[in-house]
Amino acid sequence: MLLLQFSTSHYCRKARLALGYKQIFYQVENLTPSLHILRVKPLSGSTTVPVLLPQQKNCPAVVSESSEIIQFLEIYQPNPPLYFEDSAYQQEALRLEAYFGESIGKESRVVYCQFRSTDAGKQIDPSWISLLTIQIIRLRYGINAKSAERAAQKVADAIALLSEFWQDGYLIGDRFSVADLTAAALLAPLGLIPAYRRDYPWLFERITAIHQLCNEPLPKNWQTGLGIT
Numbered sequence: 027m028l029l030l031q032f033s034t035s036h037y038c039r040k041a042r043l044a045l046g047y048k049q050i051f052y053q054v055e056n057l058t059p060s061l062h063i064l065r066v067k068p069l070s071g072s073t074t075v076p077v078l079l080p081q082q083k084n085c086p087a088v089v090s091e092s093s094e095i096i097q098f099l100e101i102y103q104p105n106p107p108l109y110f111e112d113s114a115y116q117q118e119a120l121r122l123e124a125y126f127g128e129s130i131g132k133e134s135r136v137v138y139c140q141f142r143s144t145d146a147g148k149q150i151d152p153s154w155i156s157l158l159t160i161q162i163i164r165l166r167y168g169i170n171a172k173s174a175e176r177a178a179q180k181v182a183d184a185i186a187l188l189s190e191f192w193q194d195g196y197l198i199g200d201r202f203s204v205a206d207l208t209a210a211a212l213l214a215p216l217g218l219i220p221a222y223r224r225d226y227p228w229l230f231e232r233i234t235a236i237h238q239l240c241n242e243p244l245p246k247n248w249q250t251g252l253g254i255t
C-alpha cells in the first residue's frame with residue numbers, strides 16, 4: 027500500500043496510526059503542500075491528504091479521507107479491530123471520530139500553527155521550508171491570534187472530555203478504538219507546545235502510549251515540548 031501524505035499532517039498521522047495498529051506494511055510518498063494538488067486531485071478529485079493507494083487485487087484503487095481509509099482498513103484487515111460489533115458502541119465511536127477528526131482536528135491545527143509563528147514556536151524547526159509551510163497553512167486556513175484564541179477554547183473542551191475517560195480507561199467500552207486513535211492523532215501536535223505539556227501531562231503520556239501501541243513514532247521534536255532541545 028502507498029500512503030500519499032504530508033509528513034507533518036495530523037490527519038496523515040491518523041491514517042498511519044491505523045495502518046500501524048493493524049500491522050499492515052505500507053510505504054509513504056511525501057508531498058509538498060500546494061504542489062500536492064497535481065498528484066492528488068487527478069486521483070481522488072479532492073485536494074486533501076491522506077490518500078491511500080491500496081495497490082492490491084480486489085481493493086479500490088484510491089481511498090481518500092482518513093475516516094474512509096480506516097473504514098477500508100477495517101474491511102481489508104478486521105483484526106485487531108478499531109470498530110465495535112455492538113451498534114450503540116459503534117455509533118458512538120463514529121460520532122467521537124467525527125468530533126475529534128473534523129472539529130477538534132481543525133482547531134488543534136489553528137492552535138499549533140499560531141504557536142509555530144511565535145519566536146518560541148519557530149525554534150521547533152527554524153528551516154525556511156518549515157516556516158514557509160506554516161505561513162502557507164496560516165493563509166490557507168485564515169489563522170491569526172483571534173481565531174487561535176477561539177480554537178484554544180474548543181481544544182480545552184475536548185481535553186476536558188478526554189480527562190473523564192483517558193486517565194484510566196478508553197473513550198468507549200473497555201478497549202482501544204477508532205475514537206481513541208483519532209483523539210491521539212489530532213491532538214498530537216499540541217505536544218510540541220510547552221504550555222500544553224505542562225498543563226496536561228497525562229494527555230501526552232496517553233498519546234505517547236497510543237503511538238507505541240500503533241508502532242508509530244512520536245512527532246519530530248516531541249522533546250522540545252518539554253523544553254528539552
Ligand SMILES: N[C@@H](CCC(=O)N[C@@H](CS)C(=O)NCC(=O)O)C(=O)O
Nearest residue numbers: 035036037073074075076091092093
Ligand atoms: N477530512 C480530511 C481532512 C484532511 C486535511 O485537512 N488534510 C490537510 C492536511 S492536514 C490537507 O490536505 N490540506 C491541503 C488542502 O486543503 O489543500 C481527512 O480526515 O482526511
